[in-house]
Amino acid sequence: MPAATALQITPLENAPFGAVVSLPEGVSDPSLLSDEDFKKLKEGLQKNLVLVIPKQEELPPRSQHQLTIRFDPSCIGNYGHDEKLFHHKNSVLAKDGKCFQDTPEVIMVGNSKFPAGFQPGIVKDVELEHPTHYTFHKDVLTDEQRERGQTRFFRWHIDAALYGLSPPQVTTLLGCVVPPQTEKQKIIYEDTNEELELVKGSTAFASGAIAFKLLSPEDQEMALNTTVVYAPHPYIYISKAKATSDGLTMVSEGKEYPFEELPEWEESKIKKLPLVWTNPTTGEHHLQVHGCCVYQLINNKTGEIKELEEARKEVHRLMRPAISPQHIYCHPWKEGDLVIFFNRGLWHSVTGEFGPEEKRMMHQCNVASGEDPICVKN
Ligand SMILES: [Fe+2]
Secondary structure, three states, rough: OOOOOOEEEEEEEOOOOOOEEEOOOOOOHHHHOHHHHHHHHHHHHHOEEEEOOOOOOOOHHHEEEHHHHHOOOOOOOOOOOOHHHHHOOOOOOOOEEEOOOOOOOEEEEEEEEEEOOOOOOOOOOEEEEEOOHHEEEEEEEEOOHHHOOOOOOOOOEEEOOOOOOEEOEEEEEEEEEHHHHHHHHEEEEEOOOOEEEEOOEEEEEEEHHHHHOOOOHHHHHHOOOEEEEEOOHHHOOOOOOEEEOOOEEEEEOOOOOOOHHHOOHHHHOOEEEOOEEEOOOOOEEEEOOOOEEEEEEEEEEOOOOOOOOHHHHHHHHHHHHHOHHHHEEEEEEOOEEEEEEOOEEEEEEOOOOOOOOOEEEEEEEOOEEOOOOOOOOO
8 A cells, every 4th residue: 555645844945045845645624733843844844944734724713723732732721912912992902803602712804894694603703904014114104115115014023921921932823815826015124225026915034043043153142142022011012102114113103001000010020031032953043033123132251231212223233134035935825725833943024015905814822931031042
């Protein structure tokens, strides 16, 4: 008898990282992979950072959650953010996503209205809003630029609460309704005039490993010895401030909430994470920082502290080279694509400008980890 087709992980062509997965014969639900195949998938994810499993349109939210938590034995299975803070009226994330009633760990993100029963598990009408840079960036595209098809990186980020909870290991994102691949938009980098054409609504990924490799030896040494301090309730803290046009960090204009006006917070829950996280499979160093939520940078050797404005400028300087077109992968969504990304090894951003009637439906899941990432120095 010929051997059954094995799980295969094939690097994407013409992309700096990322791979496509074909499941072994007889397995259509990736949460049900054998232990051996799952190990291969997990190592493949940490090596390739983004895995695409096509034709998963039927994957139920319950299976997506099971798959997601399988990547992290230390997690307790909750969504990656505290629900009350995620949807707090002043949080920049407040409009991002609606939970499935029976699987609250999986959220729907996208654009436009979908009626109850549109998919199994959607029990009441749901209205989604694609994030737009118009409400987040300090300077926005003109009407003319938008009409010419320009878009922006909305916000480069790691999926993480960055207060109390530890950053999720992986995020899974299932494209259920997406714009056709023939619809293109363009990003023009304001500092260099580089141009990037991408399918409307693509998710952009930048590798933290590439970002680290692009640093000078001096900056690598400095990064390896730096701790990032995040603000308490960071998404509320920054909610009145505006972002740079590349979505990497915030413009410092003194608009942040004073700490005493934030919802109650505890010193012990403030996140202090290394600037460099070491990949457990490859041993590579990844520059991993949420540039919009950063509050301070601490030099572990000297104790020197870079305060907010300087810290933002510094992370922008370190991150910027890695988002140039040749270094990033922008996933052009096809219906049924399940994208699994290693949230501890890359950063990602929404792109695309959508009108109110343009439909997009994705299912997203990530779970807070039981452990913080670490930097392993040789
Ligand atoms: Fe995200």
